[in-house]
Amino acid sequence: MKSENQIEISLWMSFKNGNRNAFAEIYKTHIHSLLGYGIKLCSDQEILKDNIQDLFIELWNGRENLANVECLKFYLIKSLRYKLVRAERKRLLQINTDPINDENVYKRVESSVESEMIEKETRAAQINTVRKAINILSKRQQEVIQLRFYQGFTNEQIAELMQMNYQSVSNLIYSSLCRIKKNLSSSPVFTTALVAAFSFFV
């Protein structure tokens, strides 16, 4: 059986040769990771969509010049982070310098993707509860939990992405988990199913 890595490499090679199907496959493989991560960093759905779109168009246009990426997912996440941080800085600058737009920006922040999602969330109650427990963390805490548990990155990769040292990543994950535990124990919807899964929390 081919390992995931080998499949990724052969996909990457045919993508570099201009194969549109390979490009579609790469998109399909990574778009969920990128959306999941992007939502944590960016409160505006349109900005997020635009940046992911740009990311893939740039990837396609520059494919011949791209080095062989060892871990494509990490490369994509890192590129998206760079784009979103820049977009967010620009957005914040607009809030500060452009009072006319204040109202619009406010509306945007309120209709944040993540809160929209929670509204639409009708699946299992415990996941919703854990989701909420994560969503009230600070932005950095949410990011580190996302990178570690959803994206499955190593501490070293996270350190590179978030521009902090290795030990600080470990410390940040630990303090974030403590907060999640605290949020969960104070949650009124702490069902028996959850108790089973998170018995160590209480």
Add this chain to the structure above:
Amino acid sequence: MENFDENIFSFFDDDEFIRWVSSNEDDADAYWKAWMQKNPGKIKGLLQARQVAQELSKAQKPLIAKKLSEDIWEKINLHIEKQQQQAFISLSPYSPHKRQRLMIAASIGGLLLAASSIYYFSTIRIDHANATAKITTNVISNDLNHVNNTPESRLVYLVDGTKITLQPGASLKHAVFLQKDKREVYLDGDAFFEVAKDASRPFYVYAHDIVLRVLGTSFNVTTNKKNGNVTVLVKTGKVSVFKSSSKNKAEFILTPTQSIRYTAQTQSIVKSESDAELEKAETNARRAINFDFEETPIVTIFSALEDAYGIKMNYDEKVFSKCIITAPLRDEPFEEKLKIICAAVGAKYHIDNNEVFVEGTACK
């Protein structure tokens, strides 16, 4: 603050553990099965940690990802399709192993329209090297002198887009009018002119005692070296004809199919209707230098332009040696051709003292 279970956290701090729970890779699975055999007392803790890690992962799946991802993909595809439609110039890096085509879109305004119309023209291909070898173009102190010493008619290209078919034995002399505000040529012999429109710069043909002034039109001129007689026959547009000795006096306006005959001995001009000779002139004019470059080294294109227009091209051969482009060029003026070619490789050009200087970076 409450503390997190240190035992569980030790797993969360382990990259191998994270790889195991976030991927389905076989080798990770084997590793933890072996670990459990070695540490039977810690199995419960491991499985618990795994369950919590999975819950934490599940809780972060984006909820409306399906719709979003479809929307974004649609936009990406639209964008790429549009890009490819716009990319009328393709260039490929010169390398014997890898000749992948890289489509690029020229960003110079106005080029798009010009190029798309060029693209659909059909080109009569003749051997380019042959065509240029037989017509000699000499640069004489900033003047260009084209002499057709061949038994066939040959095309001369002027920088403004004008094409002149020189009949055997004919010669054409003109200044390099890259930066001049007038377009003036001196004709000896027979030639068919297709003058590019440029309202701000009238085109003058000096043929013995006769001067023709045009803005943009096509016409045939016949001159007789021995007796100095001149015949002008108009195909399209308007041509003003007057004697060089009496500028702006006794001006004749010729419209399509009209002609004049100037007799040197009597210095008389006779106007008449005729289209018999025109067809002959027209068929002659269809023989063209092939500017439809396909996968051609840019250095070859530069020297082809140099030959065709008699304009000195200055560039670093080393820098451009690996640039291979496909550029379906045809009737556009010299500078338009330059723009298209330079856009294909991201190079820049400037004109100084009637010479062209091209600068750019090496192609991979």
